[in-house]
Amino acid sequence: MISVSKLxxxxxxxxxxxxxSFDVPKGQILGFLxxxxxxxxxxxKMLTGFIEPSAGxxxxxxxxxxxxxxxxxxxxxxxxxxxxxxxxxxxxxxxCFIAEIRGKRSAAVRQAAEAMRETCDxxxxxxQPIETLSKGYxxxxxxxxxxxxxxxxxxxxxxxxxxxxxxxxEVRNLIKNMGSNKTIILSTHILEEVEAxxxxxxxxxxxxxxxxxxxxxxxxxxKFHNAVTMKIAPNQIEKAKAxxxxxxxxxxxxxxxxxxxxxRVFPKQGEAIALRISELSRKENxxxxxxxxxxxxxxxxxxxxxxxxxLNQKSH
Amino acid sequence: xxxFFPLFKREFLGYFRSPVAYVFIVIFLWASVGCTFFLGNxxxxxxxxxxxxxxxxxxxxxxxxxxVGMRLWAEExxxxxxxxxxxxxxxMVEAVVAKFLAGWAFLGVALALTFPLWLTVNYLxxxxxxxxxxxxxxxxxxxxxxxxxxxxxxxxxxxxxxxFILGVVICFVLVLLGWGVFTDVLASFLPAGLIDIISQxxxxxxxxxxxRGLLDSRDLIYFVSAIVVGLSLNTLVLNARKAS
Numbered sequence: 001m002i003s004v005s006k007l008x009x010x011x012x013x014x015x016x017x018x019x020x021s022f023d024v025p026k027g028q029i030l031g032f033l034x035x036x037x038x039x040x041x042x043x044x045k046m047l048t049g050f051i052e053p054s055a056g057x058x059x060x061x062x063x064x065x066x067x068x069x070x071x072x073x074x075x076x077x078x079x080x081x082x083x084x085x086x087x088x089x090x091x092x093x094x095x096c097f098i099a100e101i102r103g104k105r106s107a108a109v110r111q112a113a114e115a116m117r118e119t120c121d122x123x124x125x126x127x128q129p130i131e132t133l134s135k136g137y138x139x140x141x142x143x144x145x146x147x148x149x150x151x152x153x154x155x156x157x158x159x160x161x162x163x164x165x166x167x168x169x170e171v172r173n174l175i176k177n178m179g180s181n182k183t184i185i186l187s188t189h190i191l192e193e194v195e196a197x198x199x200x201x202x203x204x205x206x207x208x209x210x211x212x213x214x215x216x217x218x219x220x221x222x223k224f225h226n227a228v229t230m231k232i233a234p235n236q237i238e239k240a241k242a243x244x245x246x247x248x249x250x251x252x253x254x255x256x257x258x259x260x261x262x263x264r265v266f267p268k269q270g271e272a273i274a275l276r277i278s279e280l281s282r283k284e285n286x287x288x289x290x291x292x293x294x295x296x297x298x299x300x301x302x303x304x305x306x307x308x309x310x311l312n313q314k315s316h
Numbered sequence: 317x318x319x320f321f322p323l324f325k326r327e328f329l330g331y332f333r334s335p336v337a338y339v340f341i342v343i344f345l346w347a348s349v350g351c352t353f354f355l356g357n358x359x360x361x362x363x364x365x366x367x368x369x370x371x372x373x374x375x376x377x378x379x380x381x382x383x384v385g386m387r388l389w390a391e392e393x394x395x396x397x398x399x400x401x402x403x404x405x406x407x408m409v410e411a412v413v414a415k416f417l418a419g420w421a422f423l424g425v426a427l428a429l430t431f432p433l434w435l436t437v438n439y440l441x442x443x444x445x446x447x448x449x450x451x452x453x454x455x456x457x458x459x460x461x462x463x464x465x466x467x468x469x470x471x472x473x474x475x476x477x478x479x480f481i482l483g484v485v486i487c488f489v490l491v492l493l494g495w496g497v498f499t500d501v502l503a504s505f506l507p508a509g510l511i512d513i514i515s516q517x518x519x520x521x522x523x524x525x526x527x528r529g530l531l532d533s534r535d536l537i538y539f540v541s542a543i544v545v546g547l548s549l550n551t552l553v554l555n556a557r558k559a560s
Binding site: 031045048049050051070073074076078080081082084085086088097098100101102103145287289 | 318319321322323326333334395396398399400402403404405406409456558559
């Protein structure tokens with residue numbers, strides 16, 4: 001549905017996007033991750049036809065974003081960063097305007113706007129000027145604007161930015177429920193969001209893709225993947241630490257916790273060591289109060305991939 | 317151009333969504349009537365014509381038209397809505413023309429509201445209403461030319477005030493070029509042929525011809541060309557700076 005090939009964007013001497021390529025099949029929700037200034041928004045602006053790429057190509061639904069820009073824009077619902085809208089218009093005026101631009105005429109205009117009133121829960125502020133609304137409502141208006149023509153492709157630049165935890169939850173549910181028949185790209189730097197709704201994650205840093213995987217694949221790259229955290233009787237702690245260090249597949253054992261009663265055992269290359277640990281503790285009569293196997297941590301992987309790239313860039 | 321009308325409508329009604337439009341119209345009417353009676357001495361001239369009114373309009377427009385145009389693009393760029401606008405299925409030309417025409421229509425409304433002046437001279441005497449109509453038409457076209465310059469300067473900066481000042485300066489130069497007093501000064505050291513060309517570039521000579529009732533197609537073509545040049549520059553600037 002979306003195909004990006006060697007896309008480059010230069011602003012003067014600065015290369016904001018440096019030859020990225022990826023494809024998004026129909027129905028997928030892709031999370032676009034990266035530090036601030038990595039090129040996420042720039043890439044989205046090129047996909048939506050706001051700016052033209054310096055080199056490379058991109059297409060949406062088979063239409064080229066440069067040569068067939070209008071056809072591309074018709075298929076896309078776009079929520080730009082911080083949801084800009086015309087502040088002096090009321091919510092209903094604004095949505096009717098967007099519906100008209102999206103090709104609706106006469107009765108269909110109101111109808112489309114009213115449908116968004118339900119979907120995005122805008123009844124309370126329907127006739128208020130947008131500039132008087134809270135951040136959360138403005139974001140919802142931006143969301144409504146992007147959805148009003150029921151587009152096959154949604155591009156959302158930080159859709160939950162500035163929302164409170166309840167609103168974030170609502171927006172995520174909204175996105176998840178649409179996912180089955182829409183292709184969605186959303187950018188964020190909230191990692192839990194990616195885990196909650198995205199089937200796939202692309203991490204970009206310094207204009208290039210540094211990771212492209214599912215959230216669980218990414219978690220496996222974490223040094224915490226399959227690590228075992230265990231709470232042990234304090235008098236056994238030293239003994240346990242020595243024993244655990246000698247199990248095959250264990251890379252390191254770390255002492256944690258305020259009371260120094262918790263050990264974390266890191267495996268070598270994500271090996272599954274939980275079973276060996278439990279066998280050992282039974283044999284040695286270790287009294288374990290708690291035992292937990294970690295899935296791996298996205299924030300740690302995020303830091304790892306975006307920082308190592310940083311080092312590469314500097315060494316060039 | 318299927319999206320021209322929604323854009324035009326939004327922009328035109330946009331003027332009336334804020335009190336600025338009403339303030340603008342009231343001040344414009346006060347100023348234009350004030351000029352007509354106190355500077356133009358409509359009563360003392362003892363003539364049933366709107367010449368005193370039309371003579372001061374090029375100067376009033378100098379302030380008022382850039383004030384109408386300054387918001388058009390600067391505000392879109394400042395608030396970031398330009399990104400929304402140009403990711404909707406809207407062409408650049410559509411948007412530029414729709415915004416310009418909305419502003420022009422607003423100026424048309426302001427100009428039309430000076431009708432009590434027309435009623436007054438008709439009450440006092442028997443003016444040539446054909447000439448008055450031509451005068452209004454000339455004013456309207458001249459306002460369009462000023463506005464296209466203002467659209468262009470509005471696109472140059474995110475700051476409305478900068479757009480306004482640049483608009484006033486450029487329009488001022490264009491008024492000066494055709495203004496008798498200024499060209500007389502130039503005539504003292506430049507050849508007559510060059511003076512002719514210079515005054516043809518300015519607004520006033522074309523406006524005066526029309527306001528005297530001479531509806532020459534060349535003058536209308538001049539104003540339409542000025543509008544096209546202004547809007548073309550506007551489009552060029554937007555293409556270069558919309559994302560910055």
